[in-house]
Amino acid sequence: MTELRGFYTLWLREVKRYLRDRTRIVSSFVQPALWLVVFGAGIGAALRGGFQIAGVNYQTLIFPGIVAQTLLFTAMFMGISVIWDREFGFLKEILVAPVSRFTLFLGKMIGDSTDALIQGVIVFAIALALGISFTFTAFLECLPLMLLITIGLVSLGLIIASFMGSLESFGAIQSFINLPLFFLSGALFPIAGTNTPQWLQVVARVNPLTYGVDALKTVILGAPYAPLQIQPLWVDIGIVGAFDLLMIAIGTWSFSKMK
Amino acid sequence: MVHVIETNQLTKSFGGLTAVDKLDITVESGEIFGFLGPNGAGKTTTINMLCTILKPTGGSAKVNGFDIVREAMQVRRSIGIVFQDPSIDDRLTGRENLYMHANLYGVPTSQQKDRIDKILKLVELEDRADDLMRTYSGGMRRRLELGRGLIHYPKVLFLDEPTVGLDPQTRDHIWTYIKELKEAHDITVVLTTHYMDEADRLSDRIGIIDHGKLVALDSPQKLKDTLEGDVITIKAAKIDELTALLSEKLGLTQSRIVDGTLEITVRGGQSLMPKVMEAATHSNFLVDSIQLREPNLEDVFLHYTGKNIRADGGKELHGFAAIQRRKIR
Numbered sequence: 001m002t003e004l005r006g007f008y009t010l011w012l013r014e015v016k017r018y019l020r021d022r023t024r025i026v027s028s029f030v031q032p033a034l035w036l037v038v039f040g041a042g043i044g045a046a047l048r049g050g051f052q053i054a055g056v057n058y059q060t061l062i063f064p065g066i067v068a069q070t071l072l073f074t075a076m077f078m079g080i081s082v083i084w085d086r087e088f089g090f091l092k093e094i095l096v097a098p099v100s101r102f103t104l105f106l107g108k109m110i111g112d113s114t115d116a117l118i119q120g121v122i123v124f125a126i127a128l129a130l131g132i133s134f135t136f137t138a139f140l141e142c143l144p145l146m147l148l149i150t151i152g153l154v155s156l157g158l159i160i161a162s163f164m165g166s167l168e169s170f171g172a173i174q175s176f177i178n179l180p181l182f183f184l185s186g187a188l189f190p191i192a193g194t195n196t197p198q199w200l201q202v203v204a205r206v207n208p209l210t211y212g213v214d215a216l217k218t219v220i221l222g223a224p225y226a227p228l229q230i231q232p233l234w235v236d237i238g239i240v241g242a243f244d245l246l247m248i249a250i251g252t253w254s255f256s257k258m259k
Numbered sequence: 260m261v262h263v264i265e266t267n268q269l270t271k272s273f274g275g276l277t278a279v280d281k282l283d284i285t286v287e288s289g290e291i292f293g294f295l296g297p298n299g300a301g302k303t304t305t306i307n308m309l310c311t312i313l314k315p316t317g318g319s320a321k322v323n324g325f326d327i328v329r330e331a332m333q334v335r336r337s338i339g340i341v342f343q344d345p346s347i348d349d350r351l352t353g354r355e356n357l358y359m360h361a362n363l364y365g366v367p368t369s370q371q372k373d374r375i376d377k378i379l380k381l382v383e384l385e386d387r388a389d390d391l392m393r394t395y396s397g398g399m400r401r402r403l404e405l406g407r408g409l410i411h412y413p414k415v416l417f418l419d420e421p422t423v424g425l426d427p428q429t430r431d432h433i434w435t436y437i438k439e440l441k442e443a444h445d446i447t448v449v450l451t452t453h454y455m456d457e458a459d460r461l462s463d464r465i466g467i468i469d470h471g472k473l474v475a476l477d478s479p480q481k482l483k484d485t486l487e488g489d490v491i492t493i494k495a496a497k498i499d500e501l502t503a504l505l506s507e508k509l510g511l512t513q514s515r516i517v518d519g520t521l522e523i524t525v526r527g528g529q530s531l532m533p534k535v536m537e538a539a540t541h542s543n544f545l546v547d548s549i550q551l552r553e554p555n556l557e558d559v560f561l562h563y564t565g566k567n568i569r570a571d572g573g574k575e576l577h578g579f580a581a582i583q584r585r586k587i588r
Contacts, residue, residue, distance in 0.1 A: 002365035009362035017350050089346040096312055097363035098335040259312065 006099035007107040014078070014111025018118070025122075028074075032123045035066045036130055056224050060132050064216035065187025067123045067142070068149065068209060072185075074119040075150050076178055078112035079157015083167055091258075101256040109158060109251065113150040120146040134220050141219045148240050149212035155247035162254040185209040186217075190228040208243040211236040263288050263323060263415055263447045264309060270317030271304050271471075278304040280471035281318060286415075286449060291441060293462030294451040295560065301471035302451035303343060306419050309449070310340050323414050336364065339408030339446075343419040345400055349393040353384055353403050356392060357410060364411035374410055381443065382406040382436060398429035405436055409444055416440070418450040422457060434460055455556040465556070467563055474563040479556060486554040486562055489528030491535065493521040494547040501544050508538050515561060524558065 018024070036059060044058030085091040094104055124139055160173065184207045190196065191204045191214075204210045215236035217225050231239070264286035271279040279301040286292045294302045307313040309322055311331040319326065325333040347356050354375065361371045379385045382402040392400060401421065408416050421437065422430040434457065441448050452458050458465050459479045467475040467482075475482060495501050498521050505511045505523065509531070513524040525531050528551045539546050 005362045005365065005368075009359045013348065013351065013355075013359060016355070017348075020350060085348075088349070089342065089344045090348045091346075092312075092342055092344075093346040093348075093360070094363070096310055096335060096340055097360075098332050098365070099363055 003099060003103045006097065006103050007110075010094070010104065010107025011111040011114065014108065015114050018078075018115040028070075028119050028122055029126060031073075032066050032070050033126050033130075035069070036063065036126060036132070040066075056221060059130070061221070062188055063123075063127050063132050063134070064220045065185070065213055067120055067146065067216055067220075068185060068187050068213045069182050070119050070123050071116050071146060071150050071212075072153055072182055072209060073178055074116040075112065075153035076157040076173060078115055079109075079154045079159075080161045080164075080170060080173060081112075082108065082158055082161040083164060083170075087167065095258065101258075102252045105158065105248075105252050105255040109151065109154050109248070112154045112157075113147060116150040116154065117143070117146055120150075135222075138220050138222070142216060145212075145215055145219065145237070148237065148244060149209070149216075152208060152240065152244040152247045155244070155251040159247065159251050159254050162251075162258050181207060181209050185213045186230070187213050192228050192230050205230070208240060211239040215240065261288060261324075262286065262321075264292075264320070264449065266305075266309075266318065266320040268318035269305070269308060269315055269320050271301075271308055271313060272316045278471050279308070279315075282468075282471070282473055284466055284473060284476065286447060287464075288447055289445065290463040291437075291448040291450065291461050293458040293465040294449070294468055295453070295455070295458045295465050295556070296451075296468040297453055297564075300468045302453075302468055303419055304471075305468070306417050306449070306451055309334075310338060310417055311335055336411070337414050339411070339413035339416040341401075341404045341408045341416070341418045341421055343423060343451075345404070347392050347400060347404060347407075349395075350391060352389050352391055353395070354379070354388040356403065357407055360407045361410050366411050378406040378410055381440065398425055398432065401425065401429075401433055402436060405433070405440060409440060409446075412444065413446060415447045415449060418448060420451055420453070422452075422454065430454075430457070437461060455560065459556050467560060469564040475559070482556065482559045483554050486524055486558055488524055488526040488554065490552050490554050490558055491523045491525055491528055491532065492550045492552065493523070493535070493539075494519070494549075495521070495539065496545050496547075501539060504542055504544070505535060505538060509534060511535075522558070524554065524562070 040059035040062055047058055082091065085094075097104075120142075124134070124142070127134065156177075157173075160177070184200075184204045186204055187209075191201055191210060211231060214230045215233055218229055218233050218236070230236075262285040264284070266282050266284050269279060269282040270277065282301075282305060294305065296302050304313065308315050309320060309327060311327050311334050314328060319328070321327070322334045323337040325337065327334055348359070351359070357375045357378065358371060361375065366374065376385075379388050382405060384399060384403055384406070387395065387399065392403070395403070405418075405421070408418075418437065422433050425433065437448065437450075438461070440446075448461075450457075450461065462479060464476065464478050465482060466473055475485075477485070493501070498516055498519060502514055502516065502521055505521075506514065511523050511525060511531075515522055532549060532551055536546065536549065
């Protein structure tokens with residue numbers, strides 16, 4: 001019972017902090033909108049006649065990928081933010097509380113995941129405003145999927161943060177984790193496309209986010225995406241789920257070592 | 260009488276450095292126990308071990324009857340801690356910070372509101388309770404942290420340098436709060452400080468710690484009494500030579516020079532003063548001023564450690580300097 005209350009209060013803290021940060025919420029509309037409007041429309045026009053899927057324009061094609069990107073960037077940022085808690089001393093208050101480290105990790109992680117999930121939903125709202133077509137059922141199906149994708153990524157962020165002494169290496173995360181994971185996930189181009197270089201296909205398949213993107217595309221794009229699908233939906237979910245469990249296990253361990 | 264805290268040869272080494280060296284102390288129920296020592300003496304390390312943040316490398320300790328290693332969870336549940344550095348979430352309100360603490364420490368939901376209201380009243384933050392803590396002053400944050408440490412009704416409250424970096428007026432306020440909170444909640448308080456006046460004003464008993472070792476342990480008054488005498492302070496030119504002269508002529512060997520002022524511990528200071536003056540003028544020393552005073556804790560500290568404790572370690576730092584300082588610690 002104490003553990004459950006501890007979990008709840010940590011979750012609540014993350015969500016409250018997120019909802020109070022108005023600048024972040026406003027800015028969270030900007031980045032996905034830029035990708036969808038400028039990049040989506042621009043590259044889409046340039047590619048016309050080249051790469052296309054029957055009945056699906058480029059903007060729509062990258063929409064699931066931009067959802068995944070938003071989840072990735074938010075999740076990593078939120079995870080790393082535990083360093084701020086350390087720098088500003090708050091972490092001490094949690095670490096000395098009579099609550100298990102597993103609960104601490106889980107509360108923080110699910111709280112951050114909730115925030116990332118809200119960011120993901122915002123991307124759907126932007127897509128709706130831009131006239132990108134998706135069914136309401138697809139949106140509902142994407143909710144648990146987005147949570148599943150986020151959990152592993154937030155955990156990864158928390159793990160990195162628990163080993164990182166300071167915020168100085170913050171920029172390196174963007175270069176060495178976020179962008180490679182994003183570019184190699186098939187968010188912007190099909191991995192299983194006929195013209196995709198062999199090495200890229202191989203590397204992308206090692207990236208857990210690839211299967212998250214694949215799952216989102218399968219659900220959002222529906223039948224037209226079938227020829228480009230990397231794995232059936234249930235295999236995607238299995239791989240992402242396994243990644244989540246692995247990250248939670250390592251995360252709990254790294255939190256138990258934290259001082 | 261049950262000891263609230265009992266350490267047995269408690270030791271902590273970091274690599275080659277022994278921060279706490281075979282410490283044996285007992286803290287009685289209901290007292291305010293002050294850990295006094297210069298920066299780096301091992302005060303915070305000791306507190307951190309007793310709070311189960313650090314594991315000892317040798318010896319053992321019990322807090323409220325629970326072993327700090329084997330029964331860490333029970334220890335945590337029974338203690339309150341106010342850290343040296345701030346440990347609040349400044350993006351939440353004061354009240355939210357208190358609720359979070361109550362939940363983390365398993366305070367029954369039905370009692371939370373009542374307890375939090377009472378604590379807010381006690382630390383006089385009722386009217387600011389729903390403001391974000393980033394708008395609080397340093398003293399207000401400290402008060403909230405003091406209150407927070409009490410929400411789960413701990414038996415022992417640990418205060419690590421509770422007034423470091425605060426202005427004199429606020430420090431005075433905090434001292435009053437600590438005494439009031441102690442009375443109101445019938446708890447034992449363990450505090451570390453490198454401020455002599457703080458230790459003197461607050462503590463029932465003081466343990467002086469230096470290089471990780473306990474060098475003295477008693478009530479402030481008794482510690483001062485052990486010096487058996489008064490302190491004569493002299494300001495004069497050629498202070499070194501005067502020191503040598505007084506040592507030679509009057510046998511005043513218990514002397515030291517602090518910031519250019521000669522301090523001599525003596526017995527029967529009243530009658531010695533004229534003799535000192537006479538000896539000085541006789542040898543053509545020009546004495547600017549001479550004073551007689553009761554020994555204070557500073558003298559006690561000097562006596563036991565041979566060093567002058569300076570209250571300069573707790574400089575208030577802001578921004579990145581503060582972050583840097585935290586890293587060093």
